[in-house]
Amino acid sequence: MSPSSNPTPTIPALATLPRHPYIDAAGQVAPNLQSCIGVYAIFDAAEVLQYIGYSRDIRLSLQQHLVRCPNECVSYAVVSIDRPDRPWLQAIQAQWIAEVGAIPIGNAQERARWEQAIDVRPLMSVAEAEALATADPLQQPKLLKQVARRVEADILKQLHQRSLRETLVFNPKLKESGRLDLKS
Secondary structure, three states: OOOOOOOOOOOOOHHHOOOEEOOOOOOOOOHHHOOOEEEEEEEOOOOOEEEEEEEOOHHHHHHHHHHHOOOOOOEEEEEEEOOOOHHHHHHHHHHHHHHHOOOOHHHOOOHHHHHOOEEOHHHOOHHHHHHHHHOOOOOHHHHHHHHHHHHHHHHHHHHHHOOOOOOOOEOHHHHOOOEEOEOO
C-alpha cells in the first residue's frame, strides 16, 4: 500500500491484519521486513496490544523492541509502504490507536522502555553498584561495560530459550556509558 499510488488510500483496520509470530520457525525476527518502511503493532502472549510504532526499517525496530521488552513481544501485525511518508505513517498509527480505544502502554507510561536504549544501572547487583560508587572516574566506564555485558548475556539467553537463532549485535560504544541497544 503506497500513499503516492492512491490519492486517498484506505488504512487497513488493525483487527483485519494477520498476526505474525515475533520469532519465526527459523528462529528469526521478520527477515522479510529488513529495510521496509511501515507501521507495526506488537502484542503480548495474551494478545494485548503493547505498542504501535513506525519505522524506516521495520525488522530492526522489531529487533530493538524484542531486546528491550522481550516478554511483551510475542506477535506483531504490520503494514508496509513503498516510500517514506511520516504523515501517512502517523495517520495509520493514530487510526489504530483510535480503533483499540486506548493508547497502548508502550506508547504511554512505558514509552521510554520501548523506545530508548536499556539503562543497565537499575539492573546492577548490590556489589556492582557499590563497586561503581567507589570506583575512580577512569574505572567507571569499564565497570559499566561489564554490567552491560552481563545484562546483554541475560537478554540473549532469554531470547535463545524462546528459539531465537539469529545473531543480534549490540552497539559496543554504548556499553561504557551503561546502555544497551542493537547496532544499526
